[in-house]
Amino acid sequence: MTTPVLSSSPRRAATSLSVLLPSVCVLAGAALAFLMFPYDLSFLTRIVIMMIFVVSFDLILGQAGIATLGHAAMYGCGAYAAGLIALHLSPDPILGLAIGAVAGAVMAWISGLILLRTHGITLLMISIAMTMVLQEAASQARWLTGGADGLAGITVSPLLGLFEFDFVGQVAFIYSVSVLAGVLLLCQILISSPFGLALRGIEGSASRMRAIGTPVYRRKVTVYVIAGAIAGIAGALTAQVTGLVGIEVFNFSLSADVMVMLILGGAGRLYGALIGTLLFMVVHHLAASVDPFNWLFVIGFMLILVVFVLPKGLISLPTRVTQLLRRT
Numbered sequence: 001m002t003t004p005v006l007s008s009s010p011r012r013a014a015t016s017l018s019v020l021l022p023s024v025c026v027l028a029g030a031a032l033a034f035l036m037f038p039y040d041l042s043f044l045t046r047i048v049i050m051m052i053f054v055v056s057f058d059l060i061l062g063q064a065g066i067a068t069l070g071h072a073a074m075y076g077c078g079a080y081a082a083g084l085i086a087l088h089l090s091p092d093p094i095l096g097l098a099i100g101a102v103a104g105a106v107m108a109w110i111s112g113l114i115l116l117r118t119h120g121i122t123l124l125m126i127s128i129a130m131t132m133v134l135q136e137a138a139s140q141a142r143w144l145t146g147g148a149d150g151l152a153g154i155t156v157s158p159l160l161g162l163f164e165f166d167f168v169g170q171v172a173f174i175y176s177v178s179v180l181a182g183v184l185l186l187c188q189i190l191i192s193s194p195f196g197l198a199l200r201g202i203e204g205s206a207s208r209m210r211a212i213g214t215p216v217y218r219r220k221v222t223v224y225v226i227a228g229a230i231a232g233i234a235g236a237l238t239a240q241v242t243g244l245v246g247i248e249v250f251n252f253s254l255s256a257d258v259m260v261m262l263i264l265g266g267a268g269r270l271y272g273a274l275i276g277t278l279l280f281m282v283v284h285h286l287a288a289s290v291d292p293f294n295w296l297f298v299i300g301f302m303l304i305l306v307v308f309v310l311p312k313g314l315i316s317l318p319t320r321v322t323q324l325l326r327r328t
Contacts, residue, residue, distance in 0.1 A: 019185065019188045019189055019192060020185070021188075022184040022185075022188055022270050022271065023181040023182075023184045023185045025271075026177065026181050027177065027181055030044075030048070030173075030177040034170075034173065034174075038168075039168075041168060041170060041173045042169045042172075043281075043285065044173055045169055045172050045173045045176050045241055046281065047277065047278060047282075048173070048176040048177055048180050049176055049234050049237045050234070050258075050277050050281060051274050051277045051278070052176075052183050052233060053071075053075055053230075053235075054258050054265075054273040054274075054276065054277045055180075055183060055187060055230065055270060055273045055274070056071070056074075056183075056227040056230035056231040056234065057071050057227065057231070057258050057259070057262055058262055058267060058268070058269075058272070058273040059187060059223055059226060059227040060223060060224055061259070062203075062262065062267035062268035062269065062272070063191060063196065063199040063200060063223065063268065064203055064219070064220055064223050064224075065202065065203030065204075065206075066116065066220060066223075066224065067123065067124065068115065068123060068124065068127040069124050069127050069128050069256060069259065070111070070115075070126075070128055070129075070130045070131045070255055071127075071227075071231060072131050072250055072251060072254040072255040072258075073107055073111060073127075073131045073134050073250065074103075074107050074108050074227075074228035074229075074232050075104070075231045075232065075234055075235040075238075075249060075254065076131075076134060076135075076138070076235060076249035076250040077103040077107040077134070077232060077235065078101065078103050078104040078231060078232025078233060078234065078236045079100070079235030079236060079239040079245045079249045080138065080145060080235075080245055080249070081096075081099045081102070081103035081232070081236065082096035082097065082099055082100040082103075082154075082236035082237075082239040082240060082245075083151040083245040084151065086156055086239070086240070087151065087153070087154060090157075091155055092156070092157055093156040093159055093175070093240050094160070096156065096236050097179070097236050097237070099236070100232040100233055100235055100236025100237075100239070101229040101230070101232045101233045101236070102229070102232070103232050104230070104231050104233070104235065105225050105229035106228075107228055108225045108228020108231075109221070109224075109225045109228070111127075112220070112224035112225060114126070115127055115130070115224075116217060116220045116221055116224060117217070127255075128255075131250050131251075131255065132250075132252070134250045135250035138247045138250060139247050145245075147247075148246075149246075150244055150245050150247065151239075151244065151246075153243065154242075154243045154244065154245065155243060156240045159171060169241075172240075172241045175237075176237055176241065179237060183230055183233065188270065190226070191270075195219070195222075198214055198219055200268075201214065202214070202219060202220065203268075235249060260299065260303055261273070261279075261280045261281075262276055262313075263276070263303065263306070263307070263313060264276035264280055264302070264303060264306050264313060265313050265314055265315055266312050266313020266315035266316055267313065269313075271315055272313045272315035275313075275315060276313065276314065279314065280299065283298060283299060283302060284299065
């Protein structure tokens with residue numbers, strides 16, 4: 001009777017390791033980047049924040065198969081919520097982060113109830129329209145959002161009352177990396193749970209999941225809300241780190257960039273979201289510094305190359321190389 005218990009111990013250890021591995025890899029990589037690029041921490045912080053945003057998008061596209069171009073709506077709501085809280089209520093960064101998550105989740109719940117009853121091109125068009133409406137609302141509500149000028153002068157108090165945000169950006173970088181590690185841990189637990197298995201089943205065939213009694217619509221709305229909360233956290237971090245929130249947080253181009261990052265890295269794998277974001281941001285930074293007007297050519301060429309050579313993203317490169325070596 002004790003054999004199953006003994007045999008299950010290594011399996012549980014392997015599961016625990018797989019859950020912790022993405023967060024551990026991020027912390028190790030961040031520590032290395034901190035030592036190697038001590039004067040580029042602002043840029044590295046932007047990369048980390050975008051990683052959080054892309055990971056949230058991977059939950060709905062990579063895991064549940066929900067293709068949307070309106071993910072910036074939750075990001076923008078989180079940014080504005082954190083900015084308004086810091087300006088008018090409390091500058092505490094943890095409170096602002098929590099409020100940003102709530103704002104993103106509420107926006108995702110309200111929009112998801114409508115969006116997720118559609119699919120295909122209808123879903124894409126309605127999601128784009130939603131972000132356009134929010135951008136126009138933010139532009140017109142000058143008394144609240146500052147209009148086209150945005151919310152400026154956002155300041156936050158020392159983190160945990162001890163660590164003041166410095167000019168170099170060390171605290172902001174460590175703060176953002178800690179949030180990313182926590183988000184990855186949460187997502188890995190979610191993906192490894194029965195709920196995550198149901199999402200992958202829905203992504204594979206929603207009709208089959210309905211046939212076996214899975215509440216597909218409810219599962220989609222739930223993961224959409226979770227992803228919205230994480231996107232709201234990314235928006236809140238942006239507001240706290242930059243000290244400014246403009247109507248550009250609702251831009252369609254931001255949602256499109258997030259989709260490109262995920263496609264480059266590989267949807268359905270958290271590592272793919274991280275790799276795609278890192279590659280896109282670094283290439284964007286280097287190409288724009290060389291030619292500020294035509295840098296999109298480099299991104300477009302890279303995307304075409306990945307789509308045709310590695311349809312599953314850069315995360316599938318080791319598998320692809322292994323297959324080629326076996327053929328030879």
